[in-house]
Amino acid sequence: MNTHEIKTAAFLAYKSILRGSRSTAVLLVFIISLSYLNILFVSGMLFGLQDLMVRSIINLFSAHVTISAQQEPRVKAYIPDQGDLRAEIETIPGVIATSRHYLLAGSIGFDKLKNGVFKYISGAIVAIHPEEEKRVLSLHTFLIDGEWLEPTDHDQIVLSSALAGGYGLFAPSDLGGVRVGDKVRIVFANEVSRPYTVKGIYNDAIGLFETFITVEEAESILSTHNEATQILVKADVETTSLDTLVRRIEDVAPNLKIQPYTVLLGSFAAFLSALDLISAIVSVISVLVAAITMFVLIYVNAINKRRQIGILKAIGIKSGIIVMSYLFQSLFYSFCGVLIGYFFVFYVLTPFMYANPIDVIFGYLSPVYSETAIIAGIVSLLVASLLAGLIPAWLVARAAILKSLSR
Amino acid sequence: MINVSHLTRTYPGDVPIHALRDVSFHVKKGELVAIMGRSGSGKSTLLHQIGLIDTPTSGKILIGSEDVLALSDKEKTKFRLASLGFIFQEYALIPELTAWENVYLPAMAEGNDTKARKHHAKELLELVGLGNRLHHYPSELSGGEQQRVAVARALVNNPKVLLADEPTANLDSASARVVLELFRRLNRELNQTILLITHEPEDKEFVDRILWLSDGVLDRVENVPKSVQEMRKILAADGAGKRKQQKV
Numbered sequence: 142m143n144t145h146e147i148k149t150a151a152f153l154a155y156k157s158i159l160r161g162s163r164s165t166a167v168l169l170v171f172i173i174s175l176s177y178l179n180i181l182f183v184s185g186m187l188f189g190l191q192d193l194m195v196r197s198i199i200n201l202f203s204a205h206v207t208i209s210a211q212q213e214p215r216v217k218a219y220i221p222d223q224g225d226l227r228a229e230i231e232t233i234p235g236v237i238a239t240s241r242h243y244l245l246a247g248s249i250g251f252d253k254l255k256n257g258v259f260k261y262i263s264g265a266i267v268a269i270h271p272e273e274e275k276r277v278l279s280l281h282t283f284l285i286d287g288e289w290l291e292p293t294d295h296d297q298i299v300l301s302s303a304l305a306g307g308y309g310l311f312a313p314s315d316l317g318g319v320r321v322g323d324k325v326r327i328v329f330a331n332e333v334s335r336p337y338t339v340k341g342i343y344n345d346a347i348g349l350f351e352t353f354i355t356v357e358e359a360e361s362i363l364s365t366h367n368e369a370t371q372i373l374v375k376a377d378v379e380t381t382s383l384d385t386l387v388r389r390i391e392d393v394a395p396n397l398k399i400q401p402y403t404v405l406l407g408s409f410a411a412f413l414s415a416l417d418l419i420s421a422i423v424s425v426i427s428v429l430v431a432a433i434t435m436f437v438l439i440y441v442n443a444i445n446k447r448r449q450i451g452i453l454k455a456i457g458i459k460s461g462i463i464v465m466s467y468l469f470q471s472l473f474y475s476f477c478g479v480l481i482g483y484f485f486v487f488y489v490l491t492p493f494m495y496a497n498p499i500d501v502i503f504g505y506l507s508p509v510y511s512e513t514a515i516i517a518g519i520v521s522l523l524v525a526s527l528l529a530g531l532i533p534a535w536l537v538a539r540a541a542i543l544k545s546l547s548r
Numbered sequence: 549m550i551n552v553s554h555l556t557r558t559y560p561g562d563v564p565i566h567a568l569r570d571v572s573f574h575v576k577k578g579e580l581v582a583i584m585g586r587s588g589s590g591k592s593t594l595l596h597q598i599g600l601i602d603t604p605t606s607g608k609i610l611i612g613s614e615d616v617l618a619l620s621d622k623e624k625t626k627f628r629l630a631s632l633g634f635i636f637q638e639y640a641l642i643p644e645l646t647a648w649e650n651v652y653l654p655a656m657a658e659g660n661d662t663k664a665r666k667h668h669a670k671e672l673l674e675l676v677g678l679g680n681r682l683h684h685y686p687s688e689l690s691g692g693e694q695q696r697v698a699v700a701r702a703l704v705n706n707p708k709v710l711l712a713d714e715p716t717a718n719l720d721s722a723s724a725r726v727v728l729e730l731f732r733r734l735n736r737e738l739n740q741t742i743l744l745i746t747h748e749p750e751d752k753e754f755v756d757r758i759l760w761l762s763d764g765v766l767d768r769v770e771n772v773p774k775s776v777q778e779m780r781k782i783l784a785a786d787g788a789g790k791r792k793q794q795k796v
């Protein structure tokens with residue numbers, strides 16, 4: 142192919158686009174823009190879901206780094222001197238705030254009918270400092286009833302709605318309908334048993350099943366002072382990388398177990414990679430559907446022009462020029478389609494989704510686009526349209542001239 | 549200009565069809581030759597062999613000094629583009645291109661993408677009497693006009709030979725006459741070698757010689773008598789005279 146042949150092909154393509162069938166052109170562009178929209182939007186939503194899940198794990202569960210008590214050489218129950226340790230951690234650049242937890246096991250009992258018969262359910266009881274907790278996790282924003290704890294609350298708890306029962310949420314078993322103000326009893330693993338008043342109930346659609354008491358209360362139950370089962374660290378991971386952060390914390394707390402949230406994410410890895418797989422499958426199917434539709438449209442078009450192609454060849458136009466002109470046409474149409482799809486996604490659909498995000502209880506779901514998804518979508522559609530244009534044109538153009546000329 | 553010797557084309561099959569059998573003839577430069585014969589006698593088949601869009605079973609074809617059957621497929625395509633002008637019975641223009649673009653296309657594909665060639669294409673359209681139809685699309689032209697555009701297109705690369713397969717078969721007699729007179733003028737004024745298939749006995753008067761085919765065999769070669777040719781000249785002069793008179 143030399144320049145004037147490419148020029149001839151481009152000229153034929155240009156005139157065909159200009160004068161050719163409008164309905165075919167519109168259909169081609171529409172199909173391509175729809176599949177690009179499909180690829181972008183589905184992968185964007187799934188990516189948004191992954192992103193939301195990661196953010197939720199950080200905001201509701203583990204913060205960026207979780208520090209636990211010493212494991213080696215001897216397993217210890219608590220982190221000692223948590224106050225000094227946290228003060229030191231908070232001087233590390235990038236660290237925003239820290240909080241401490243005691244994790245207790247116990248059974249919560251409720252005498253619903255006030256006849257002395259308690260129904261007990263065992264569960265995790267997490268002791269928090271209510272004010273510090275607010276700076277690290279955002280559980281307090283999920284209250285659906287009552288109020289969050291005060292640091293000095295001793296005989297009050299915040300309960301999961303799933304455990305309380307009657308909120309229409311699934312739980313293996315529940316207390317049968319505890320409400321704010323009700324009295325419950327907790328029997329801790331060390332056999333301490335105390336009555337509590339329910340101060341608040343949080344929406345447990347997020348699946349924590351935890352009951353919250355204050356750290357002061359926990360220390361009086363466990364007879365500890367200034368210790369913690371775990372310390373959560375919230376950081377600005379935009380400015381300080383997670384790895385750096387973990388290393389700096391290890392320097393400060395050499396004997397403790399330090400886990401970034403990515404380790405905890407591991408247990409969700411299967412789910413996250415399932416989302417990736419779904420996104421990939423949807424994209425491949427979209428590209429295939431677009432490619433096959435384009436192939437059929439272009440093939441029918443080329444078959445209709447069989448005689449014309451025969452005449453072009455008879456007067457000495459190389460079949461390579463004819464094939465290339467089809468290639469140019471399908472590239473042009475897919476370029477238009479991708480452009481329209483892109484604009485629709487980013488200037489119509491996405492602004493709409495951000496204005497009306499989907500409430501998925503643990504957060505609001507909006508699409509998040511990765512550069513890879515955007516480019517991979519464009520490249521795969523362009524390649525698909527290249528093939529969808531090339532193969533039918535080649536099939537028709539390679540036929541013997543006399544066969545093409547006969548009707 | 550064209551030298552055909554022992555040309556045979558057999559279509560293979562359960563019953564092989566001998567479309568051409570041992571055909572030999574010679575066409576001189578500047579001749580206007582008609583191929584005639586009954587339907588199915590092998591006229592189109594013969595033209596397709598010379599036009600290099602089919603391959604004969606055996607035989608030899610020289611066009612100019614080129615042994616065209618020895619060319620590769622690629623070279624044949626190139627030869628068609630540069631040295632042959634093909635005119636078909638109908639629907640031979642590219643509908644998305646204007647008359648001018650249709651004529652210009654072969655020049656573009658050959659690489660003579662210069663202003664001069666574009667101008668030449670325009671001149672050819674003027675020559676065939678369509679100087680005022682340059683920017684019309686085929687669908688906006690009559691059958692006769694379309695056929696004249698096809699003639700202009702066939703001429704754009706200055707071919708050695710013009711090949712036409714029943715170019716007037718789909719035209720009314722008036723349009724057919726215009727196209728045939730065009731061929732005669734091209735032949736006389738540009739010394740263009742033309743090989744033309746026709747059905748119509750009255751077309752005889754336009755040509756120098758007639759190759760009569762019958763069942764794939766070249767039956768006889770008829771030289772159109774001088775007297776007819778003389779008459780033709782007088783007719784032409786008369787036509788020219790009439791034009792002059794109109795101008796006065």
Ligand SMILES: Nc1ncnc2c1ncn2[C@@H]1O[C@H](COP(=O)(O)OP(=O)(O)OP(=O)(O)O)[C@@H](O)[C@H]1O
Nearest residue numbers: 559565566567585586587588589590591592593594
């Ligand atoms: N592709 C083919 N396969 C088999 N036989 C063919 C083929 N093309 C033509 N023939 C046969 O070859 C013979 C000559 O055909 P050709 O088209 O050359 O005739 P023609 O003189 O041009 O007729 P017409 O005046 O009707 O156009 C016919 O008997 C025809 O049936």
Ligand SMILES: [Mg+2]
Nearest residue numbers: 591592593713
């Ligand atoms: Mg024929």
